[in-house]
Amino acid sequence: MLLITHVILILICVNYRKVTCERNHTVASVYVDDITSTYVDIEEKLWFLIGLKNQSDMVLNIHREHLFFFQNSFSIDRPRTESYKANIEKRFGWQVQGLNSEIDFVKNFALHDSIDEISADDTVQMATTYVGYSNLMATIYNRTVEANLFGQIDKILSGENCSRSKPMESAQLLIFNYYTDVATYLLKSYCLVQLSYMILTLYGYNDYTLSSAAIRSQFKDHYKTIQSLATDSMLTAERRYWVCDGIYPQYFAQVTNFVQDYFENEVNLNKEGSCYNSCSDYTLTKDYGCYDGSLCHLSGEKGRCKGAISSCKYIESPLHICADEEKSHRYYNVKKQSGEQIGQSECENILKVSSWNRWFVECSFCRCSCFNDDSHKYFSLQPVLSDKILNKIVTGVALEKHNQTFYWKIAQATLLRRGEVQSEIDNWVPVKEFNLTDVHDGYDYHTLSWQNRSIALDSLMVPSGSVITGIRFKTYMGRLHFEIQATKFDFVSGKLYDSFEWISSKLNRHRDYINLDDNDLPEKSEQLSQPMWKQNLLVEFQSTDATKDLSQSTIPYVDTQLVEPSHPAPLAGIGLYYKGIDGFGGYIAPYVVPYNYFGHINDTLK
Numbered sequence: 001m002l003l004i005t006h007v008i009l010i011l012i013c014v015n016y017r018k019v020t021c022e023r024n025h026t027v028a029s030v031y032v033d034d035i036t037s038t039y040v041d042i043e044e045k046l047w048f049l050i051g052l053k054n055q056s057d058m059v060l061n062i063h064r065e066h067l068f069f070f071q072n073s074f075s076i077d078r079p080r081t082e083s084y085k086a087n088i089e090k091r092f093g094w095q096v097q098g099l100n101s102e103i104d105f106v107k108n109f110a111l112h113d114s115i116d117e118i119s120a121d122d123t124v125q126m127a128t129t130y131v132g133y134s135n136l137m138a139t140i141y142n143r144t145v146e147a148n149l150f151g152q153i154d155k156i157l158s159g160e161n162c163s164r165s166k167p168m169e170s171a172q173l174l175i176f177n178y179y180t181d182v183a184t185y186l187l188k189s190y191c192l193v194q195l196s197y198m199i200l201t202l203y204g205y206n207d208y209t210l211s212s213a214a215i216r217s218q219f220k221d222h223y224k225t226i227q228s229l230a231t232d233s234m235l236t237a238e239r240r241y242w243v244c245d246g247i248y249p250q251y252f253a254q255v256t257n258f259v260q261d262y263f264e265n266e267v268n269l270n271k272e273g274s275c276y277n278s279c280s281d282y283t284l285t286k287d288y289g290c291y292d293g294s295l296c297h298l299s300g301e302k303g304r305c306k307g308a309i310s311s312c313k314y315i316e317s318p319l320h321i322c323a324d325e326e327k328s329h330r331y332y333n334v335k336k337q338s339g340e341q342i343g344q345s346e347c348e349n350i351l352k353v354s355s356w357n358r359w360f361v362e363c364s365f366c367r368c369s370c371f372n373d374d375s376h377k378y379f380s381l382q383p384v385l386s387d388k389i390l391n392k393i394v395t396g397v398a399l400e401k402h403n404q405t406f407y408w409k410i411a412q413a414t415l416l417r418r419g420e421v422q423s424e425i426d427n428w429v430p431v432k433e434f435n436l437t438d439v440h441d442g443y444d445y446h447t448l449s450w451q452n453r454s455i456a457l458d459s460l461m462v463p464s465g466s467v468i469t470g471i472r473f474k475t476y477m478g479r480l481h482f483e484i485q486a487t488k489f490d491f492v493s494g495k496l497y498d499s500f501e502w503i504s505s506k507l508n509r510h511r512d513y514i515n516l517d518d519n520d521l522p523e524k525s526e527q528l529s530q531p532m533w534k535q536n537l538l539v540e541f542q543s544t545d546a547t548k549d550l551s552q553s554t555i556p557y558v559d560t561q562l563v564e565p566s567h568p569a570p571l572a573g574i575g576l577y578y579k580g581i582d583g584f585g586g587y588i589a590p591y592v593v594p595y596n597y598f599g600h601i602n603d604t605l606k
Helices: 002-015 031-052 058-073 082-092 099-110 120-145 149-158 171-202 209-236 295-299
Strands: 019-022 025-028 259-265 307-314 319-323 331-335 341-343 350-353 356-358 361-363 365-372 378-380 392-402 405-414 445-447 454-457 459-461 466-476 479-489 496-503 530-532 537-540 557-559 571-580 587-594
Touching: 031 058, 031 171, 031 209, 058 099, 058 171, 082 120, 082 171, 099 120, 099 171, 120 149, 120 171, 120 209, 149 171, 149 209, 171 209, 259 295, 259 331, 295 350, 392 557, 392 571, 392 587, 405 466, 454 571, 459 479, 466 496, 479 571
Parallel strands: 378 405, 454 479, 557 587
Antiparallel strands: 019 025, 259 365, 307 365, 319 331, 319 350, 331 341, 356 361, 378 445, 392 405, 392 466, 454 537, 459 571, 466 479, 466 571, 479 496, 530 571, 571 587
């Protein structure tokens, strides 16, 4: 019985040569490994038939087998950037880049499905053209191995510095892309050599039977070596893909007018209009009026706080306040009685206010924090999903602000067999905006407030056998966090299953806050931001430094750049992180973690 079980297992492994059978566990191979083992089986079978020497239709069989294989195996279009293509040509020469054209020529003009279309002269001419491509195979192998191509890629990327809007590539994904292309080039050149050997042998120009066996053995050894080098580098390579700071203000959005320093007389901070309390008593209140002599009486409605007022402190007067004409600010600078100036440079629109006495009680001016109701402080809670009916998955994400609301935005692409994705020109899905009056707070969107203004910074990964098909914001204990939708899929066919789940972080009550106290505007930094990859963090939307910016702006900003690898791939994870420079407000931004192909690179050549 045990012997029968082993025989059955061996038969299954032979039947499914595209997988690795090990301890009763099967792992499907990546596309290039699958078609490589398929072609080796095909050409070995053809050489066996050639050796029988009684196959009158062998020329037609060779044409048909190669035509079918070329049509079905080399049809996937993998998008590559111009810099990537240039690097391939620099490393391997123009002839390697031209392999795609050579295969297309052979497929479209040299191979035929009917004996009537086959010309002996043309077939032999084709064979003599490509029989020398064994030298190209050697070039591909040597320049990959001798230059330690995959290790070099990892080393270069790990040492790169940021520049404006520069993508910081996923080293692991880029190594896999190079592996895929190098292995494909090696296979294509091998196909042309074996095809040539067969044709020239059949037409009696030379007997390449022994040569075919020798080059097959060499091809297998070289292919396995390249596989090993690639997986060794992928094992420790960085997986995250993120983008450096973009140009301000094109690629950033602010939670505008959310929390600002606010100068107000205490008479307006209570509904009785009294001055019997001190400024520090007003920990949470609102603007109840606009008493004569108050700042709002001089600056008009624009100067009033329309929202919660908190954390008030006494400030000496008289005050010379420069009212800002910008919508995003209330004041530009303030000069106190002592002559100390806080805020930015001088301006012409100066308002002078002073505390006053009412009988024996001073009506003092207070410096408070105003949480404006008219702020751009809303975050959509609606899920953003790829079109799973069309077998589309998420390949990129971004955060965008439309009107007063922040939304997730996704890029999507069709998932193909064995982890490949369909190349699409315009794959970013437009944001589905809504009017706040048409939806519900707490269900469709979240409103930042004095009590609830933090966002959790997490890295979320899908389980093995799943890809990302959606993303959304959720709230927990008043703070924002995000979730990703994980959908199971069949790696071999690429088909998405109906089964999915929403993945969230472990909702820890205790997280470390990123301290942004006394920070200036991020765009004032002369250095580009540095990412903070530490997990289990919270960042709170708060005002800028009281001295440098008069606490008139809200930090951190939100980076709105599109985050999708240059060569799109399925995603295994998405994260939110903070990046900044000490002393400056910084940014919240997403990053993505491409699918890990490491386990699917299998030694299928026996």
